[in-house]
Amino acid sequence: MTGICADRVVIVTGAGRGIGRAHALAFAAAGAKVVVNDLGAGLDGSASVDDPAQAVVAEIEAAGGAAVVNGDDVADWAGAKRLVGTALEHFGRLDVLVNNAGFLRDRMLANLSEDEWDAVVRVHLKGHFAPMRHAIEYWRAESKAGRAVDARIINTSSGAGLQGSVGQGNYAAAKAGIAALTLNAAAEFARYGVTVNAIAPAARTRMTESAFADTMAKPDAGFDSMAPENISPLVVWLGSSESAQVSGRVFEVEGGKIAIADGWRHGDPIDKGERWDPSELADVVSKLISSAQPPVPVYGSM
Known part of the structure; x- marks a missing residue:
């Protein structure tokens, strides 16, 4: 098959749905x-008898493509x-x-259990790091052996990770960690010919349809701005050789909109030149806040 990623070998985790x-x-x-790659798990990560990954592979093969289940x-x-x-092994x-890949166990922080925290942070944050770690081991070895590497990692953060989301503290913390992990990996992996970027997508999926049912309803006709397929063109481009100069970026993607999230930046300081006394800081903090850009509201807080 021909195309922008012709003959490139791609792993997609959580690719069953x-x-x-x-x-x-x-x-x-x-x-x-x-x-x-897909476990076929339920929305909360529970075991399932479904095998959606095999159905995706069958769909790819029916269209003349090459794919394998993991x-x-x-x-x-x-x-x-x-x-x-x-x-x-296969390619x-x-x-x-x-x-x-990921799942949700939403609950307000005051009611969130240790298991609910651990499970969500594990699948999202460790579930990004572990595949990255084994992939970079392969790419580093290729680079050190003198073979050209033109590799890509695309991570999945979220608006919840960039701005927070009421009732999703575990998910928001994990997704914020993914954004920071992306910046670190981009800086460390560049020497091996590997770029690392992240997306913060907004689309109608199993993970969003219950939380945002009113705003993510499928339209009767016309452009479906919340269709998951709207997210993929940017990801495919980021996976291609054309994106070689782009790394360490977090893209917000929704419908036909693409933007770059700027993230944390150093603000203008007030420097006394020596240690502050706590009694002096009320006025200082007030001035800092008044000169700073207001934060984007946490999702669900309005």
Whole structure:
């Protein structure tokens, strides 16, 4: 198959449904060979008898593409290693890793349990780090062996991670961690020919349809701005050779809109030149706040 990602080998985690499925199909349509990773778990990560990854592979193959299923847990160290190994075993190399897998266990922080915190942080944050760690091990070895590397990592953050989201403290914290992890990885992996970017998508999926049912309803006709397929063109481009000069960025994507989130920046300081006394700081903090840009409201707080 020909296309912007012709013959590139791509892993997409959580690719059985929703945005991940859309990514897998879009990469295949752009000529890539795709490892479709999914556990088939429920929305809260519970066990399921479904095998959505196999259905995605069948759809890709029916269209003339190449794909293979991987059912490993991305947050399991050995499982993440097997995931990377699946690409190498079946297709001989790896060019792109799209970290997308995750689930929700929403609850207000005052009621959130330790298990609910641990499970969500594990699947999102460790579930990004573990595949990245095994992928960079392969790419670093390739680079040190003198073979050219033109590789990509695309992570999945969220508006919840960039601005917070009431009732999703565990999810928001994990997604904020992914944004910071993206910046670190971009700085560290550049020497090996690997770029690292992240997206913060807004689309109608299993994870959003209950929380945002009113704003994410499917229109009767016309452009469906909340369709998961709207997110994938940017991800496919970021996975292509054309994006080689773009790294360390977090893109917000919704419908036909694409923007870059600027993230935390140093504000203008007030410098006394020596240690402050606590009694002096009320006026200082007031001046700092009055000169700063107001923060974007936390989702659900209005």
